[in-house]
Amino acid sequence: AQSVTQLDSHVSVSEGTPVLLRCNYSSSYSPSLFWYVQHPNKGLQLLLKYTSAATLVKGINGFEAEFKKSETSFHLTKPSAHMSDAAEYFCVVSEGTALIFGKGTTLSVSS
Amino acid sequence: DAMVIQNPRYQVTQFGKPVTLSCSQTLNHNVMYWYQQKSSQAPKLLFHYYDKDFNNEADTPDNFQSRRPNTSFCFLDIRSPGLGDAAMYLCATSRGQGDRNSPLHFGNGTRLTVT
Numbered sequence: 362a363q364s365v366t367q368l369d370s371h372v373s374v375s376e377g378t379p380v381l382l383r384c385n386y387s388s389s390y391s392p393s394l395f396w397y398v399q400h401p402n403k404g405l406q407l408l409l410k411y412t413s414a415a416t417l418v419k420g421i422n423g424f425e426a427e428f429k430k431s432e433t434s435f436h437l438t439k440p441s442a443h444m445s446d447a448a449e450y451f452c453v454v455s456e457g458t459a460l461i462f463g464k465g466t467t468l469s470v471s472s
Numbered sequence: 473d474a475m476v477i478q479n480p481r482y483q484v485t486q487f488g489k490p491v492t493l494s495c496s497q498t499l500n501h502n503v504m505y506w507y508q509q510k511s512s513q514a515p516k517l518l519f520h521y522y523d524k525d526f527n528n529e530a531d532t533p534d535n536f537q538s539r540r541p542n543t544s545f546c547f548l549d550i551r552s553p554g555l556g557d558a559a560m561y562l563c564a565t566s567r568g569q570g571d572r573n574s575p576l577h578f579g580n581g582t583r584l585t586v587t
Contacts, residue, residue: 395575404476404562404578405515451514460576462514 363388365454367463375471380424380439382466384452387433393455394435396426399465400448408450411435422446442470475499478563478579485553486587493548493582495563504546505576506538507562515562521546522568550584558586 368383386392393412397405409420416428426437435452447470452463476497485491495504503522507515519528521540535557537549550557560583564576 397576397578402481402560402581402583404478404580405564405576406578407575410575460517464514465512 363392363454363461365452365461365463367450367452367466369466370464371467371469373469373471374442376444377441380437380442380446380468382437382450382452382468384435384437384463385433386435386452386454388454394426394428395453395455396420396424396435396437397451397453398448399451405451408437442468444470444472446470476563476565476577476579478561478582480582481580482583482585484585484587485550487555488552491550491553491584493550493561493563493584495546495548495579496544497546497563497565497577498544499565499577500543501565501577502543502568503566504540505564505566506536506546506548507564509560509562509581511559518548553584553586555586558584560584 364387366385374380391413395410396408398408399405408424409418409426411418411428419425424439426435428435447468450466454461479494503520505520506518508518509515517529518532518536519538535551539547560581562581563579566576567574
């Protein structure tokens, strides 16, 4: 059965420092993986997706993620956090018709 | 240039009084989804339409119904809202159910309050 585990429920960083949001998945097949961001009282916006092409995926707003099959991980990173990055982040795995959401990671950015 | 539009953004209803939330899309996507998201939780899928075919999740209460009169519009009806139904309701679309690479496009949601 497929599942998604976001290893941190809350991450706090200072503006200008790197961001790391961790995601591990389990899947029987070669999955598609997504990261979504949700700002307060807004819908979810796609940051990036992995679909079995390049293992390093670049997304919007300077975010990127690396698919590591051996570690079953798809961690989201950004070299330098901005105040506007403060939001909720969801890792999602897709197999066929099923979409499985992680429980989310709240990113706080302090000045 | 919002492509998935939900109205209203905020909805207040009374306990037991039927309420309808609406969603429209300009993407011409085949699939439309309704998710319920409670505070500090991940979205939970209620049901989805693949074209006109309705697919209900096994644990979606009967209190929740949906209509899709055409490709562009989809409605969520809550027949008798309870206090536990207060949540953000998110509409999303995707190109095709069989295309697992197709991401979801979300609206900004409707926040429902039940008094």
